Amino acid sequence: MKKEKRTTILRFYSFTKGLRHNFVLALLTMAISVFAGYMTPQIIRVTVDSVINDSPFNLPSFLATQIENMGGRDFLRQNLILCALASLLFAVLAGISTYLSRMNMAKGCEGTVTKIRNTLFSHIQRLPYAWHNKNQTGDIIQRCTQDVDLIHNFINDQMMELVRVVFLIVVSLALMFSMNAKLALIAFIFIPIVVGYSMIFFVIVGDRFRIADEAEGKLTAMVQENLTGVRVVRAFGRERFEKDKFNKQNDLFSDLWVRLGHVMGVNWGIGDLLSGIQVLTIIAAGIVFVVDGAITEGEYLAFVAYNSMLVWPTRSLGRLLSELSKTGISSKRIFEILDAEPEKDAETPVTPPMDRDIVFKHVNFSYGTSGEVLHDIDLKIPAGTTLGILGSTGSGKSTLTYLLDRLYELPEGSGEITIGGVDIRNIALSHLRGNIGIVLQEPFLFSKSFKDTISDGSNRHDIESVRKYARLAVIDDTIDRFAEGYDTQIGERGVTISGGQKQRVAIARMLMQNTPIKIFDDSLSAVDMETDAKIRESINKNVRGTTILIAHRITTIMNADQIIVMDKGRIVQRGTHETLSKEDGIYKRIYDTQRSAT
Template sequence: MKNKKTQKQSNILRFYSFTKGFRAKFLISVLMVVVAVIANYMTPQVIRVTVDSVINDNPFNLPGFMSSWIDAIGGREMLRTHIVICAAISLFFAALSGLSNYASRMNLARACEGTVARIRDTLFDHIQHLPYAWHNTHQTGDIIQRCTQDVDLVRNFVSDQLMECIRTVLLIAVSLALMFSMNVELSLLVTAFLPVVIGISLGFYVVTGRRFRVADETEGELTALVQENLTGVRVVRAFGREKFEIDRFNQKNEYFTNLWVKLGKIMGVNWGLGDFMAGFQVLVIIVAGVFFVERGTLTEGEFLAFTAYNSMLVWPARNLGRLLGELSKTTISSTRLFDILDAEQERDCDAPVKPDMNGDIVFDHVNFGYSDSSEVLKDVSFTVKAGTTFGILGATGSGKSTLMYLLDRLYELPEGCGTITVGGVDIRRIDLAHLRSHIGIVLQEPFLFSKTFRESISDGAARHDEETVRHYARLAVIDDAIENFSQGYDTPIGERGVTISGGQKQRVAIARMLMQDTPIKVFDDSMSAVDMETDAKIRKSIQHNVHGTTILIAHRITTLMNADQIMVLDHGEVVQLGTHQELSQQEGIYKRIFDMQSGKSDPDFPQEVS
């Protein structure tokens, strides 16, 4: 396996696999660039021949077949009489260069956009299959910035800089070859400038690479800050935190701006130094060229052609620094993209099974802790009989939600930390898609997409007809509330359900989950935002109309009291297990909470649950 450093250095090359199906277009684009470069360099040769051998009397210094063609059409005198032929030849090469550049750009655009589209598709698909734990450790804004800004930088490099690199190498190689064919001494003088220019460019490449990484990461943090602020805009307004958030953004934005100002200064020095070197090189070559012409070792036509080639060489040499700077940016962006693509996806076992999910759910001596905290669950064992309702009660941080995360394999239970089985089959052996498609979960803070009520309730369900949607809306006691909206079920609920109340969001989420008709249903404190009367209606509706295994997590005793069995968690341990009648008679957490909520104990009792 490659070590980390070697892998980062080859990240740009790893994009080659995404070009499958477009490589012919890339090859055509490169060939057209070669034709365009050759055509560009023919024009100075036409000028050289015209000045030296048509206007003046020097012999034609051309390949044999060209000399024969000139003789066949009438030789030097015919060209002098019809000098427009030389202009037409020059125009032909200019047109050939233009058409070649057009063909190159068209093929490159198609190949590049197709490749980048494949990169985006692969990124999105990969992110969809990354573990829940990975998402918890990465900011949404930073992920978005990588999938947009960093992908665009890769696209710009492939569509512009990559082909420009090929063009630059060709320009330098062809220029030097033609220069040496005309005058070796003057060509060596030109060549002496190249190591200096390349050395300066490499130096700036190293400096800008380090600084760009910091700037790119800071931009990700800035994007995450904006995304977080917009998502929590109601909290910001409710607590009057506008000034605090503005100051926080301004501070981060100022730091980000200063980073790019410093990068701009570095690039300014690079370009200023490059301009000086280019101007100095042209001046030296003109002075030296005049000297060689006077000495007779260089003809006037060769001098004109040489200065043209030198001018053509100056730009690629100067451009090398910019290309290396862009290469530095692309290297950093590609590393950030492959940090995502190299993250390990959720995986099934070697031979996953798809058992009947209507069996008993058994937690057997389960121990679990998150990577950044101590053990959350400690030797937890219990059984949820198939087709029954199981209640879970516990204080904040007792591990209630963690149990459901493990059941749904949002977090994997490590080997040696107990087992969780459904129908006697270890969930680690169950096909992941099969497992999750048979477990419906409603969270305390459900996420709703920017859709209508109808689309939100039917999201992911096999049936979408109106009567079915209304049926499950009635089960969740949300039908009447939806009808009160001006557009009824076609009312958009806004991003994250921002236009409806917390209780309405929970009920829409309950309807959405019930419509999946899964054999296992989990309500993770999902009725905390509804009043007790609505809570009772929902439970009664579910009890009489919904079949399967139901797990209720709640802090209201009234929500749990009709469950077939109730478990009480305390600091990750099972401390009580039984029916409501049994637990309400036992001394312990359940009885204290029941007495407090029913008004039988001191109302100032400091028990807090979630």
């Protein structure tokens, strides 16, 4: 636990590079502010004991000499306003110092948290596809927003406050012991009691906050999932079911926070009780000490003032420890992301030509949650040819392309995938993916115009080029029918257009990248057969390179140079349409069924 906390502190420290001078200035000006604040009770003590009454000036020699040069006690009695002005001067100094402290802390904090956000987002971009599949989007969003905000609050408020509180406690006790050790000891006795019970609540609050924070992550994920699948919710009339599911999770979340609030209430209640007892004890004991002549009236007033200053930071220490517990949980959740292993290139990555033969050699693969998804795959795709892949759901069709694009890494000893004889594990990731274009069955479109969406990822953004590839994907005429044409915003995730239109826009986007390897993962499933034929004809006539077509329709892949049929992770048939349509097996059965249905 201690090692983990040290690691956390060091990580925070690394984010402050270039901003540490702001934190140092914040601490220095905070110390000046505290010093100035502590001068007012001393001015009151001197005024009461040595100006109004006749006690000797208990001051540093240079101040005592200065007062004597001004006229001594009689001069100050005739000009009491000077004592008030001295108090005002220190109040102004405290105010200016507090302002400078907060400004420097704000600069340091915002700069640090900006680095944390940037690092977190950049790291997430480099995490493997498999990691994203295992973690809910809503929970990731919460870690990047609310948990980072808690870190922000800790750095901006709690960290400085913790230093301030410790400084206040030390200075208060030092001044109180300098005036009367016995009375100061009475005040000191309450500190370990308050700190002790605060540590107990620190552990309790931390555990309950972790549970509540995880519940909030689930709630956020549920909202995100519902909004993403809003069409399904509407289509199946699941509004009431989704509402009830949300209400149940929301009630659980609220109940957890109510329980946490109960613990915090007990914490604050006991703290207020102890603080009240301490104040009453010091007031009562101080009166006894004044009556006995152990302290003067001025010292008593200063002592009560310092005790009030001591009560507040001691009381705040419990709250700060509770907040620190929350911050620790949030830090752990953030570092769980930062500790996740990012995708890595080989030690010496290469960038070979990608318009070469693709070869799968004895490839075996499992996602780890079930048995093998691919078993002993041997396949060669000659450069510039088209491969068609047919198979039932779960047969491993898409997994082949995921491995080729290294969305999932092929473990050592599980075979080899090469392009032009080079193992793809040795090819630079940016080079590999920059030369492979993929269109998925359910493509994701960002909230942009048609023009910006199609040109996304390409070096060209002129409308002529965009139209060229839109025509290849047979979507140009459809876009022109929109009121604003290519400037029409397609909405978040493309919700304003149909599934077939989304697929065609995604195809145009991929074609415009002009990659030597193109993968169509059942990306024509939502278009009608006539449009399907037009798109295939257009691509065959105008697009060059190696093409992989995954489909459930025979018509989509029948013109491919090579067709493989997959079943339960194995290649069970391979050939051309002419040979497979005459050979008994899965391909012929599907072909006969689809032909009879047309």
